[in-house]
Amino acid sequence: MxxxxxxxxxxxxxxxxxxxxxxxxxxxxxxxxxxxxxxxxxxxxxxxxxxxxxxxxxxxxxxxxxxxxxxxxxxxxxxxxxxxxxxxxxxxxxxxxxxxxxxxxxxxxxxxxxxxxxxxTSDKFTSLFGAVIPAISLVLVMVLRLIPGYWRKGKQIAGARKCIGRSGAGTRKEKIQGGMDVLMALSGWALEGSVVTADSMRCRGYGAPGKRTSFQIYRFTGxxxxxxxxxxxxxxxxxxxxxxxxxxxxxxxxxxxxxxxxxxxxxxxxxxxxxxxxxxxxxxxxxxxxxxxxxxx
Amino acid sequence: MNTKKSSWRFWLSLVILLVLVPLTVLVFSRFDRKYYLAGLAIIVLTTAAFFLHFESRKPQARELVILAVLCALAVASRAAFAAVPHFKPMLAIVMLTGIAFGPEAGFLCGAISGFASNFIFGQGPWTPWQMFAYGIGGLLAGLFAMWGILKKAPKGWKDVIILTVFGFFAILLIVGPLLDTSTFFTVATSYDTSSVLAVYLAGVPVNCVHGAAVALTMLLFGRPLLERLQRIQIKYGMMEP
Structure with a gap:
C-alpha cells in the first residue's frame, strides 16, 4: 500500500x-x-x-x-x-x-x-531524547530489542518442556506453575547473557572518557x-x-x-x-x- | 573509566523536584480545571527528575545491561503466562529489581518497562500514569528493602511470605489507585469525598486480581530470581551496582 x-x-x-x-x-x-x-x-x-x-x-x-x-x-x-x-x-x-x-x-x-x-516510533523517540538522557535511551533501545527475543526464547523453553511431558496445560495451578518454571529458565539464561553483553560493550569503548557524539539519521529540512x-x-x-x-x-x-x-x-x-x-x-x-x-x- | 559526574543533570533534577513541582502545584491551584493537567505535569516532571539523576551518575555498562535485561524480562514475562488470562506478573519483576538493586533502579525499571510495553500494546492517555505507577511500585520495594523489611536474600518461609504480602498490598493500596487516578482525572470536575471513594472502590476488584497475580509471582518466583541476581553478582565480581 x-x-x-x-x-x-x-x-x-x-x-x-x-x-x-x-x-x-x-x-x-x-x-x-x-x-x-x-x-x-x-x-x-x-x-x-x-x-x-x-x-x-x-x-x-x-x-x-x-x-x-x-x-x-x-x-x-x-x-x-x-x-x-x-x-x-x-x-x-x-x-x-x-x-x-x-x-x-x-x-x-x-x-x-x-x-x-x-x-x-521508538527510534524517533530515542533519537530525539538521546542527547539529553543517553543512558535511559540506550536502555530503552536494548529493552525493545530484547523483548521479542525473550518472547521467542520463552516459547522455545515451553516447547522443550512439552517434549519431556510438561506441557503447562491442565488446571489453573499447573498452568501457573508451568509459567513460573519457564520464567525461571528464561531469567537464568537472560542474566548470564547480560554480563557478556556488558563486558563486550565496555571493551568496545562504552563509558570511555571523552565527549560522546550521537549519530543522527533525521535532518531538519526546509x-x-x-x-x-x-x-x-x-x-x-x-x-x-x-x-x-x-x-x-x-x-x-x-x-x-x-x-x-x-x-x-x-x-x-x-x-x-x-x-x-x-x-x-x-x-x-x-x-x-x-x-x-x-x-x- | 570516566568517573566525572555530569553535574548539570544532577542540579537540573534537584531544581525540578524542589522548585518546579511545587511551582506547578501553586500555579495550577489558581486555575479552574486543573486536575488532569496538574497531575500529568507533576508526573512528567518527577519521572524526568529520576531519569536525569540516573544520567548524572554516568552509569556503567553492566548496570545498564542488567537494568535493560530485567525490564525486558518484566515485559516478556507475560508470554510465559499466555495460557492464564489476566495474569500480569510484570510488577513482581519490577519490585524484585527494586529489592535487589535499590529504589532508583526499581523506579527506572518500572517506568521503562511500562513505556516499552506500551510500544507493543499501544500508547494511550494512561502511558505517563502507568510509567509513574509502576515506577513507584519498584521504588517502594527498594525502600522497604533498604529499611530491612524486605530481604535481599530471603532465607526461610517468613521472608517469602513478607514478600508476597508486600506485593499484594503495594498493588491494592498504591499502584492500583495510582492507575485509577488517571481514569478519574479524565472525567473529574469538583467531587465530594463520596464520589472519590466510589471511583476508587470501583477499581478494587481489578486491583485485587492484579495484586493476586503479583503476590503469587512473588511467592513462587521471588526467591529464585533474587538468588539468581546474587549469584550473578558473586560469579562476575560485581559490587553493588
Missing part, C-alpha cells in the same frame, strides 16, 4: 511538538466547539494513518464517549436542572453536558495519543522548518483567542458557554482547526499529487 503520510517522515522534533500541542490544547480548551474540532481532526488523522482498520477504534471510542457522558451525573450531583432522580441522587442536565464534553475530551486525547504512538513555523503561527493565534476568553465554558451551576461569534473567537477556532489539520492536509495533498502525477505518465 502506498504510504502518503508526509508528516511521519518529518523530523521527530516537529512530530513531538505537534502532538504535545494537540494533546495539551485538547485538555486545556474545554469548550464544546473546540473539543468537537479536536475530535474530528484527530479522527481524520487516525483514519488517514490506519485507513480501513480504524473502524473498531472509532466504535470503541464512541461507546466510551456515551458511557462517560451518561455516568458523569451519577458522580457529580451539582447543577440547577434536575432531569430525574436516580438512587436518591439528582441526575442533572448540567452534569450531563459536562460529561458529554469530558467524553469528547477523552476520545480526542485518546485519538491524538494513538496517532502519536503510530507516528512517534519542509520541517516550514511546518514548525505553521505550527507556531496557528498555535499563537489559538492561544491569543483563548486568552481573550473565547474558549471559556462553565457548567456548574448553570451551563454558560462562550459563543463562537465575532472576530477573535472565529479566528481562534479556525486557527485551532488549521493547526490540528496540518498532518491530514499534507497526507491528502501527497495522495492527490501522487495520483495526478501518475495519470500523466
Amino acid at each position: 502506498q504510504d502518503y503520510d508526509v508528516f511521519s517522515r518529518c523530523h521527530p522534533a516537529v512530530n513531538f511538538l505537534f502532538f504535545a500541542a494537540a494533546i495539551v490544547l485538547t485538555v486545556v480548551l474545554f469548550h464544546p466547539a473546540y473539543l468537537l474540532v479536536s475530535l474530528l481532526c484527530g479522527g481524520a488523522y487516525y483514519a488517514v494513518l490506519r485507513r480501513a482498520r480504524c473502524g473498531r477504534t472509532f466504535g470503541f471510542l464512541l461507546i466510551a464517549m456515551v458511557l462517560v457522558a451518561a455516568v458523569n451525573p451519577l458522580f457529580n450531583t451539582l447543577g440547577e436542572t434536575t432531569l430525574f432522580t436516580l438512587f436518591g441522587r439528582p441526575y442533572t442536565w448540567q452534569a450531563l453536558c459536562y460529561g458529554g464534553c469530558a467524553g469528547m475530551m477523552f476520545a480526542a486525547v485518546s485519538l491524538w495519543f494513538l496517532c502519536g504512538g503510530i507516528v512517534m 519542509r520541517d522548518r516550514f511546518i514548525t513555523a505553521l505550527i507556531a503561527v496557528t498555535l499563537a493565534a489559538a492561544i491569543y483567542a483563548a486568552a481573550g476568553g473565547s474558549a471559556r465554558a462553565a457548567f456548574i451551576p448553570a451551563v454558560s458557554v462562550a459563543e463562537v461569534a465575532g472576530f477573535r473567537p472565529i479566528l481562534g477556532l479556525a486557527a485551532y482547526a488549521a493547526l490540528l489539520l496540518i498532518p491530514t492536509f499534507y497526507s491528502i495533498r501527497e495522495a492527490i499529487l501522487w495520483h495526478s502525477l501518475r495519470s500523466k505518465i
Whole structure:
C-alpha cells in the first residue's frame, strides 16, 4: 500500500511538538466547539494513518464517549436542572453536558495519543531524547530489542518442556506453575547473557572518557522548518483567542458557554482547526499529487 | 573509566523536584480545571527528575545491561503466562529489581518497562500514569528493602511470605489507585469525598486480581530470581551496582 503520510517522515522534533500541542490544547480548551474540532481532526488523522482498520477504534471510542457522558451525573450531583432522580441522587442536565464534553475530551486525547504512538516510533523517540538522557535511551533501545527475543526464547523453553511431558496445560495451578518454571529458565539464561553483553560493550569503548557524539539519521529540512513555523503561527493565534476568553465554558451551576461569534473567537477556532489539520492536509495533498502525477505518465 | 559526574543533570533534577513541582502545584491551584493537567505535569516532571539523576551518575555498562535485561524480562514475562488470562506478573519483576538493586533502579525499571510495553500494546492517555505507577511500585520495594523489611536474600518461609504480602498490598493500596487516578482525572470536575471513594472502590476488584497475580509471582518466583541476581553478582565480581 502506498504510504502518503508526509508528516511521519518529518523530523521527530516537529512530530513531538505537534502532538504535545494537540494533546495539551485538547485538555486545556474545554469548550464544546473546540473539543468537537479536536475530535474530528484527530479522527481524520487516525483514519488517514490506519485507513480501513480504524473502524473498531472509532466504535470503541464512541461507546466510551456515551458511557462517560451518561455516568458523569451519577458522580457529580451539582447543577440547577434536575432531569430525574436516580438512587436518591439528582441526575442533572448540567452534569450531563459536562460529561458529554469530558467524553469528547477523552476520545480526542485518546485519538491524538494513538496517532502519536503510530507516528512517534521508538527510534524517533530515542533519537530525539538521546542527547539529553543517553543512558535511559540506550536502555530503552536494548529493552525493545530484547523483548521479542525473550518472547521467542520463552516459547522455545515451553516447547522443550512439552517434549519431556510438561506441557503447562491442565488446571489453573499447573498452568501457573508451568509459567513460573519457564520464567525461571528464561531469567537464568537472560542474566548470564547480560554480563557478556556488558563486558563486550565496555571493551568496545562504552563509558570511555571523552565527549560522546550521537549519530543522527533525521535532518531538519526546509519542509520541517516550514511546518514548525505553521505550527507556531496557528498555535499563537489559538492561544491569543483563548486568552481573550473565547474558549471559556462553565457548567456548574448553570451551563454558560462562550459563543463562537465575532472576530477573535472565529479566528481562534479556525486557527485551532488549521493547526490540528496540518498532518491530514499534507497526507491528502501527497495522495492527490501522487495520483495526478501518475495519470500523466 | 570516566568517573566525572555530569553535574548539570544532577542540579537540573534537584531544581525540578524542589522548585518546579511545587511551582506547578501553586500555579495550577489558581486555575479552574486543573486536575488532569496538574497531575500529568507533576508526573512528567518527577519521572524526568529520576531519569536525569540516573544520567548524572554516568552509569556503567553492566548496570545498564542488567537494568535493560530485567525490564525486558518484566515485559516478556507475560508470554510465559499466555495460557492464564489476566495474569500480569510484570510488577513482581519490577519490585524484585527494586529489592535487589535499590529504589532508583526499581523506579527506572518500572517506568521503562511500562513505556516499552506500551510500544507493543499501544500508547494511550494512561502511558505517563502507568510509567509513574509502576515506577513507584519498584521504588517502594527498594525502600522497604533498604529499611530491612524486605530481604535481599530471603532465607526461610517468613521472608517469602513478607514478600508476597508486600506485593499484594503495594498493588491494592498504591499502584492500583495510582492507575485509577488517571481514569478519574479524565472525567473529574469538583467531587465530594463520596464520589472519590466510589471511583476508587470501583477499581478494587481489578486491583485485587492484579495484586493476586503479583503476590503469587512473588511467592513462587521471588526467591529464585533474587538468588539468581546474587549469584550473578558473586560469579562476575560485581559490587553493588
